[in-house]
Amino acid sequence: MTMTTSSPPSWAHVGQRMSAARVALGRSLEWLAERTKLPVSELLRLEAGQREFRASELSRIAGALALGVEWFMTESPPAVRSLRADRMEGPRVARFDLLLEGLARDVELLRSLGTLQAETISTPAPVRGSLEDTERVARDVRQRLDVGTGPLIDLDRAAEKLGVHTLCLRLDPREPDGAYVALEGGGVVIVNGVQPPGRRRFTLAHELGHHVFQDQYSTDWLGAGSQDAEKVINAFAVHLLLPRDSLVARWQQLAPTHEPRMALLIVAVEYRVSWSVACAQCERFHLIEEAQHEALTAWSPSRADYMEMGLRIEEELVPPSLSPMFTRAVVSAYRTNRLTGNRAIEMLRGTLELAELPSSDDVPLQAYLSELEAP
Helix, strand or coil: CCCCCCCCHHHHHHHHHHHHHHHHCCHHHHHHHHHCCCCCCHHHHHCCCCCCCHHHHHHHHHHHCCCCHHHHHHHCCCCCCCCCHHHCCCCHHHHHHHHHHHEEEEEHHHHHHHHCCCCCCCCCCCCCCCHHHHHHHHCCCCCCHHHCCCCCHHHHHHHHHEEEEEEECCCCCCCCCCEEEEEEEEEEEEECCCCCHHHHHHHHHHHHHHHCCCCCCCHHHHHHHHHHHHHHHHHHHHHHCCHHHHHHHHHHHHHCCCCHHHHHHHHHHCCCCCCHHHHHHHHHCCCCCHHHHHHHHHHCHHHHHHHHHHCCCCCCCCEEEEEEEHHHHHHHHHHHCCHHHHHHHHCCCCCCCCHCCCCCCCCCHHHHHHHHCCC
C-alpha cells in the first residue's frame, strides 16, 4: 500500500483533508480562526476548495491542528479498527483514525530516510474460520519470534519483529481500545492507554491478530461475518499470551500448594494478563471446573490481594509509549540531521522533551548533495 498520491492533489482535496482533520479533532471553525488569525469566511472557502491555499496559510492551519503539511497533500490509508468497540462511529473514532494515520506516515518517513528497516519475519497463512486453528497459528507466531513457550514479555518489542510498530496514548475511555492499519511489509497499532495493564497487552495482541490474519481488506474468509472474525482474533490473542503447554506446566507446579484463586493470581501476574483472561484460559484447558470459573470470574482481585501474595504487577505499554525500534529510528534520524529537533519531538509524541535529545552530528554539505544525487 502506498500512502502518497500519484499526482499533485487538487485544492478541493486539500480542503477536504483540512475539514476532515478539524472535525476529527473536534475543533470548530471559530477555534481554528482564532489560532490561525484567518477569517472564518476564508476558512470556509478553503475547506470547500473554492480558492487556492497560500503556503503560509497551510502552514498555520497544519500547526494549529498539530499535523504536518504533507498530511493535507496525501490520501488516507485504509484502517481496520477493533470491533470490540461495538462498531463505534463518529468524532471519537475519526480522531483515533487520525492518530493512526499519523503514526503510519511517520513509519513510512523513517523507512524512506533509511533509519527504520522493514522486518522480514513472515507470518503464518491466515486461518479459515476455525477457532481451533488459532492455537496453532499463535504457536507458529511464537516460534517465528523465538520467544519460547513461557510468558511473552515486552510485547511491543515482539510486535516490531513482525514489522508492527506501536503507540500507546492515554485517550478518552469512550474511544476504541485499539486499532491497526496495514503498511507494505508491516503495520502500525494504536493502543488506548486508559485501559488496565493486562487489557492493554490483550489489545495489542488482538491487533496483531489483524496483522497475522491479513484481514485488513475483508473478513470473507470466515464466511459468517466480522463478528466471527473478532472471535477468532480474540482466541489468537489469548493463545499468544497464555500458551497451553507453558500454562499447564505452571499450573501443575502451583496446584499442590495453592488454592485455585491464589494460583490464578500468580498466573495473571507472571503472564501479564487480565484476571478474566487468566480465568478463561484455565477453564478452557480444564485446569479449573466450569463452576469454579464462574465464581472466580465474578471475584475481581484488588491491589491488596496481589500485595498479600507478595506479587507485583509489571506494567507494559505505559502511556505515552512508542515501540523501541521506532524511537531509536527517530533519534537516529535527528542525530544525523535527517529530522529537525521539533519534528523529532513531534514524532516521539510526548515520550521525550526537546532538551533531552542528544547532540546532532555535524554532517558535511557534500553528504547532503550525495543523497540528493542518489538514484
